[in-house]
Amino acid sequence: MAEFPTTARVVIIGGGAVGASALYHLGKAGWTDCLLLEKNELTAGSTWHAAGNVPTFSSSWSIMNMQRYSAGLYRGLGAKVDYPMNYHVTGSVRLGHSKERLQEFRRVAGMGRYQGMDLDILGPDEIRGRYPFLETHDLTGALYDPYDGDIDPAQLTQALAKGARMLGCRIERFCPVTGVRREGGEWVVSTPKGDVRCEYVVNAAGYYAREVGKMFGRDLPMMVMSHQYMLFDTIPELESWSADVGHKLPLLRDVDSSYYLRQEKNGFNLGPYEGNCRAHWATPDDPFPQDFSFQLFPDDLERLEWHIADAMARVPLLEKAALTKVINGPIPYTPDGNPLIGPMPGVPNAFEACVFTFGICQAGGAGKVLAEWVTQGATEWDMWSCDPRRFTGFEDEAYCVAKGMEVYGHEYAIQFPHHTWPEGRGKKLSAVHDRVAAHGAQFGAYNGWERALWYARAGDDVSEAAQQTWDRAGPWFGAVREECLAVRDACGILDLPGFSRFVVSGAGVAEWLGRQITGKVPSVGRLGLAYFADDKGRIVTEMSVARLAEDRVLLITAATAQVHDREWLVAHLEDGCTLIDETDQWSTQILTGPLSREVLAAVSDADLGKGWLTLQTAAIAGREVRLMRVSFAGELGWEIHSKVADTAAVWDAVLVAGGPLGLRAFGMFALNSLRIEKGYRAWKGDLSTDYTVLQGGLERFVDWAKPAFRGKAALAAEKQAGVAKRFCTLVVEAGECDPPYMSTIWQDGVVVGETTSGYYGHRVGACIALGMLRADLNVPGVAVEVEVFGVRCAAVVQADAPLWDAKNERIRA
Numbered sequence: 050m051a052e053f054p055t056t057a058r059v060v061i062i063g064g065g066a067v068g069a070s071a072l073y074h075l076g077k078a079g080w081t082d083c084l085l086l087e088k089n090e091l092t093a094g095s096t097w098h099a100a101g102n103v104p105t106f107s108s109s110w111s112i113m114n115m116q117r118y119s120a121g122l123y124r125g126l127g128a129k130v131d132y133p134m135n136y137h138v139t140g141s142v143r144l145g146h147s148k149e150r151l152q153e154f155r156r157v158a159g160m161g162r163y164q165g166m167d168l169d170i171l172g173p174d175e176i177r178g179r180y181p182f183l184e185t186h187d188l189t190g191a192l193y194d195p196y197d198g199d200i201d202p203a204q205l206t207q208a209l210a211k212g213a214r215m216l217g218c219r220i221e222r223f224c225p226v227t228g229v230r231r232e233g234g235e236w237v238v239s240t241p242k243g244d245v246r247c248e249y250v251v252n253a254a255g256y257y258a259r260e261v262g263k264m265f266g267r268d269l270p271m272m273v274m275s276h277q278y279m280l281f282d283t284i285p286e287l288e289s290w291s292a293d294v295g296h297k298l299p300l301l302r303d304v305d306s307s308y309y310l311r312q313e314k315n316g317f318n319l320g321p322y323e324g325n326c327r328a329h330w331a332t333p334d335d336p337f338p339q340d341f342s343f344q345l346f347p348d349d350l351e352r353l354e355w356h357i358a359d360a361m362a363r364v365p366l367l368e369k370a371a372l373t374k375v376i377n378g379p380i381p382y383t384p385d386g387n388p389l390i391g392p393m394p395g396v397p398n399a400f401e402a403c404v405f406t407f408g409i410c411q412a413g414g415a416g417k418v419l420a421e422w423v424t425q426g427a428t429e430w431d432m433w434s435c436d437p438r439r440f441t442g443f444e445d446e447a448y449c450v451a452k453g454m455e456v457y458g459h460e461y462a463i464q465f466p467h468h469t470w471p472e473g474r475g476k477k478l479s480a481v482h483d484r485v486a487a488h489g490a491q492f493g494a495y496n497g498w499e500r501a502l503w504y505a506r507a508g509d510d511v512s513e514a515a516q517q518t519w520d521r522a523g524p525w526f527g528a529v530r531e532e533c534l535a536v537r538d539a540c541g542i543l544d545l546p547g548f549s550r551f552v553v554s555g556a557g558v559a560e561w562l563g564r565q566i567t568g569k570v571p572s573v574g575r576l577g578l579a580y581f582a583d584d585k586g587r588i589v590t591e592m593s594v595a596r597l598a599e600d601r602v603l604l605i606t607a608a609t610a611q612v613h614d615r616e617w618l619v620a621h622l623e624d625g626c627t628l629i630d631e632t633d634q635w636s637t638q639i640l641t642g643p644l645s646r647e648v649l650a651a652v653s654d655a656d657l658g659k660g661w662l663t664l665q666t667a668a669i670a671g672r673e674v675r676l677m678r679v680s681f682a683g684e685l686g687w688e689i690h691s692k693v694a695d696t697a698a699v700w701d702a703v704l705v706a707g708g709p710l711g712l713r714a715f716g717m718f719a720l721n722s723l724r725i726e727k728g729y730r731a732w733k734g735d736l737s738t739d740y741t742v743l744q745g746g747l748e749r750f751v752d753w754a755k756p757a758f759r760g761k762a763a764l765a766a767e768k769q770a771g772v773a774k775r776f777c778t779l780v781v782e783a784g785e786c787d788p789p790y791m792s793t794i795w796q797d798g799v800v801v802g803e804t805t806s807g808y809y810g811h812r813v814g815a816c817i818a819l820g821m822l823r824a825d826l827n828v829p830g831v832a833v834e835v836e837v838f839g840v841r842c843a844a845v846v847q848a849d850a851p852l853w854d855a856k857n858e859r860i861r862a
């Protein structure tokens with residue numbers, strides 16, 4: 050027997066489908082000195098009992114990427130590693146019961162096409178051609194996905210493990226990790242068989258990930274649900290049909306009724322995501338077990354009765370089958386239902402690839418992504434949707450349980466652009482939350498912070514049901530228009546709690562920052578927008594820089610970017626510079642519009658003649674504030690930054706002074722409309738690592754004269770070679786809906802780009818899309834089409850300047 054390995058470059062903790070795939074992909078990347086430690090036998094966690102469905106469908110671009118990659122990998126894996134597997138590519142039929150569902154299908158079909166997949170929309174009359182045993186009278190259509198299928202999860206894991214071993218990686222089974230410690234810049238991973246020294250560690254412990262996380266001092270945002278599927282016996286009619294046609298039925302997903310139904314041999318497998326669902330190991334009387342290997346929960350069919358009856362009505366054949374077996378197993382959830390793949394926040398050389406809800410269909414792609422994180426420190430596709438740093442630490446147990454249950458109970462729900470989910474709300478409240486609420490604010494959560502989305506007027510429908518639409522003209526539309534026009538004609542105030550802010554100090558801070566960002570560091574008393582690129586020149590993040598002093602800068606960034614950006618800064622901090630996170634101490638209000646100077650003049654002692662992009666300390670209502678002369682809304686305006694304890698007094702004073710001048714509170718929907726008219730990009734929509742700084746159209750924020758900054762060589766090479774696609778602004782004749790993220794841009798029947806955001810601009814009276822377009826077509830006046838929910842809408846390329854106030858005269862007024 051081989052000796053227990055005492056060193057490895059990477060140790061992976063957990064041998065489910067995901068851990069095995071991570072090992073395989075590290076091996077494929079040439080990192081073969083890697084070791085997987087599994088406390089029991091491979092697959093002992095969630096993997097052994099998974100149903101093994103392998104869909105490619107996702108309304109998230111990055112998750113679709115991962116699943117598409119998995120399906121492609123699984124097709125060839127068995128032959129590649131000589132481990133035959135049961136992988137049935139049966140296709141799937143996803144049923145739609147509403148107009149909105151069909152719109153979702155059309156959108157996903159468009160994204161799928163862009164990823165090289167041919168997904169097909171079926172009319173109600175065509176569905177039975179794919180799935181003969183179906184009642185279709187109440188359906189609006191369906192999506193046919195020819196790439197969907199099912200795989201044996203244990204065989205998949207063993208094949209990945211075999212492939213990894215063939216590449217030279219090692220696996221130790223029955224070897225639980227009991228602790229980890231840092232020693233001499235390395236990790237020491239303890240097991241009953243001995244210690245292993247390694248450079249990197251990966252937590253791939255599935256539903257045990259929180260326990261493993263604790264070893265690193267980390268509290269993972271996760272919880273565990275019980276999920277069931279039922280196996281039904283052979284149905285002779287199905288058996289003879291299958292024999293006749295020579296294949297199985299496609300997998301059926303009735304997403305509006307929330308279940309899937311799959312042909313299993315010549316019977317069925319029915320798997321619901323029920324609304325009256327059950328969390329496990331979430332209360333003191335149900336403690337987390339030390340070991341649950343190869344165990345299941347007791348059957349609980351009562352919860353599923355509605356779905357069983359519904360499935361029998363949909364596919365009457367099911368009624369003829371006897372139920373033979375129920376599988377009820379643990380399935381982990383993060384608060385948004387996406388897994389954790391990427392750097393472990395706050396812990397050096399440690400990564401996570403865990404808390405997978407769909408870990409079989411995502412394992413392949415997740416292994417690729419994880420291996421890229423470990424070996425390159427960056428991923429090919431922007432993977433923010435799964436980045437552990439998207440959670441920032443406020444997600445306590447109660448929040449995780451409430452959100453996990455909400456996601457599970459709505460697993461197939463449509464993600465409408467104006468909809469807010471009700472669970473886990475009110476975690477972080479602005480100092481003026483009650484005042485904002487009293488104005489009629491309808492709130493949405495941003496990194497836990499409640500912010501006004503829009504202000505309802507008397508009679509506006511504020512129900513959750515009214516948010517369930519893709520149409521732009523929901524109940525908010527009229528109010529948002531009024532808010533935008535008030536900002537245009539008078540002034541508006543937006544309460545914006547939760548901006549992330551870091552003060553970096555040190556004698557060489559300006560030189561240090563100059564090496565981190567692509568552009569110039571503002572001089573003392575001035576502000577600027579700064580872009581941080583990676584070594585490939587791709588957009589890592591955007592921050593506002595306020596130069597507080599020669600040796601001190603304030604960096605302000607999105608609420609959700611708090612951990613991501615702080616870690617990036619800390620990782621690149623140099624000797625002599627220190628960083629303090631002041632996020633919790635301050636709050637922000639945006640005061641903007643042509644009359645904002647008058648409002649401020651009435652309440653503050655500030656020098657309001659100071660120009661655009663200046664910074665000053667002033668007093669409002671006797672409280673010291675920082676006034677920054679910028680406006681994301683694109684009008685004359687100031688950001689008022691006040692200490693949280695002073696925020697209410699500032700708000701009150703500004704509202705009293707502004708009332709007679711027509712000051713109006715506005716919300717995030719209006720801000721989105723206002724910013725898109727200015728072509729201001731939003732982080733992780735328009736700005737992501739999917740694009741370089743030059744593709745993002747941000748060359749004016751690149752200071753080529755600087756001797757060095759991160760990404761300079763790559764950007765210079767790209768500039769020399771010519772930028773293939775570039776940021777564009779389009780005016781779109783979009784009908785009733787604005788183009789969502791990743792709507793394809795067409796010309797002459799060819800896809801020539803994609804949108805990264807779309808919204809209606811009330812000042813310009815048009816639907817606007819920002820996106821990426823082939824450089825040769827990125828010429829003002831060029832006609833293209835944008836595919837919006839399956840309909841190609843005429844669009845015109847705009848000049849590389851804001852649509853509203855192209856010369857920025859209003860901002861500089």
Ligand SMILES: Cc1cc2nc3c(=O)[nH]c(=O)nc-3n(C[C@H](O)[C@H](O)[C@H](O)COP(=O)(O)OP(=O)(O)OC[C@H]3O[C@@H](n4cnc5c(N)ncnc54)[C@H](O)[C@@H]3O)c2cc1C
Nearest residue numbers: 063065067088094095096100101102226255407408409410
């Ligand atoms: C009923 C049911 C049906 C499902 N159907 C599907 C489906 O059709 N399609 C799909 O994509 N997903 C499905 N899932 C989800 C899927 O099972 C999981 O997402 C997937 O198995 C997760 O794989 P993993 O490798 O992340 O975790 P796991 O399979 O849970 O593996 C984690 C491993 O870590 C090991 N471990 C834990 N702690 C330690 C330690 N301290 N030291 C060493 N090892 C440790 C565990 O023993 C375990 O083997 C289903 C889940 C359930 C419950």
